[in-house]
Amino acid sequence: MRALTWHGTKDVRVETVDDPEIVNPRDAIVKVTSTAICGSDLHLYDGVIPGLMAGDILGHEFMGEVVETGPASTLRKGQRVVVPFTISCGGCFHCRVEQYSACENSNPVEKQDASAALYGHPMAGLFGYSHLTGGYSGGQAEYVRVPFSDVGPVVVPDHLEDEKVLFLSDILPTGWMAAENAEIQPDDTVAVWGCGPVGLFAIQAALAMGAARVIGIDHYPHRLELAHKLGAETINFRESHVREALLEMTGGIGIDAAIDAVGMEAHGFAIDNIIDVVKQKVGIGIDRASASKQALLAVRPGGRLSVPGVYGGMTDKFPLGALMEKGIQVRAGQTHVQRYTDRLLAMIEEGVVDTTFLISHTLPLEEAPRGYRCFHDEQNTWTKVVLKPGMEAQQ
Incomplete structure (x- = not known):
């Protein structure tokens, strides 16, 4: 065959x-x-x-x-x-x-x-x-x-x-489980990092589960257009500072839940991500986890982070303090x-x-x-x- x-x-x-x-x-x-x-x-x-x-x-x-x-x-x-x-x-x-x-x-x-x-x-x-x-x-x-x-x-x-x-x-059940793991409540504002296939299905699922607002984050115009057609607001991270934009969109409170549908090969120009790209290229085995790191900082205290994006190894400079001090719940998994x-x-x-x-x-x-x-x-x-x-x- x-x-x-x-x-x-x-x-x-x-x-x-x-x-x-x-x-x-x-x-x-x-x-x-x-x-x-x-x-x-x-x-x-x-x-x-x-x-x-x-x-x-x-x-x-x-x-x-x-x-x-x-x-x-x-x-x-x-x-x-x-x-x-x-x-x-x-x-x-x-x-x-x-x-x-x-x-x-x-x-x-x-x-x-x-x-x-x-x-x-x-x-x-x-x-x-x-x-x-x-x-x-x-x-x-x-x-x-x-x-x-x-x-x-x-x-x-x-x-x-x-x-x-x-x-x-x-990808359809993956997007659904991602939204379920975010424990979406009525009137929640949910942000989805990555408007690829899983991210788009997560947006669809989050809206079906009753989220009041869903915000899709990406830098590809067509992907952002697809997210908008599903009913999401959008942020192009090449054009906006994501955390500042999310704070402004939520009146300074922050998002209730975040979904990292990006995983281990995140894009972006943050210095830690650039270093992780180099380490990944030379085989050190560092995951580029800038999406999860950014999500943890953007989620309001007491919020939730769901991670359907694939990670396979270790990551540097993870904001563990933000996770603990803000009391954020994290759920992930295949x-x-x-x-x-x-x-x-x-x-x-x-x-x-x-x-x-x-x-x-x-x-x-x-x-x-x-x-x-x-x-x-x-x-x-x-x-x-x-x-x-x-x-x-x-x-």
Whole structure:
């Protein structure tokens, strides 16, 4: 089969690789019909996530048709499914309390030591996201093996086209959980750092949860335009001092809640961020956490910070004093996708939630390297890339 493989920083290639096979009774094989490039895939593209090996198949946002099942799978051949990026067994302590992204059994034992050394506990398994998360092949491919297929995949009705449901795999529930973690109350003012895909869905979710005001922060004009169309006020951080603008917009009180949808490769000209960029480039392993730092200083005393943006290592000059002295609550984590899929699928069917506005480009799988390059370099106009295995390349 054909698949998108990683070979180093900014070096991804579509190659012919072995077809996946059933290896566990609970497995299923899915023929991929649509797969997307996620903002967190760009961290892999930039080489700032450890644990990748040459030839690894990328991609964790995908859906398709079930073509083969193990004897313990609950899926049937021919069903259309969206596959959560979190691989979860369904039976461990964390899965039983719906903390699916902390599953204790999906990361193979022989892969657990590296992430346990970094984070204190092993990470759960994730598709296409390094050997820290199990080394599972991802979905930017013609076919993919889906472990624990009796727990994760969401069967979707035939009348909903791929583009309407694909993002149930990651970014839609990620944006929803980000807003939920912000514990939004009526009359809250919420600021969202980053108006990329997760940030835009977080804006949509925050408004749906009753926030009185949502403020989107970015520097790409088109992203800010999309945020405005969703109902958000906006700040261009290239043109305004963000904390001063937020204080002015809230009468000097500060925002009630902040959502950092940026993560470990933040932009900006603050001196600490410039130093972090240098350290990240030379491989010291420092996350560029200026969005979270800025959010902590902007949130009012007693406020909340939600962090869906991906961080992978350490960070310098973190304002721990502001966190403690202001009494700020912080919630973060990989998304417990399976907790939200049924509710969000119903909202999509009812027309309450729209996801298609985000898609700017649809490409054949064979053009995935161009998709990565443009999504990385032209983020103002390339807001979301969907790849289609089997789609003919443009001449």
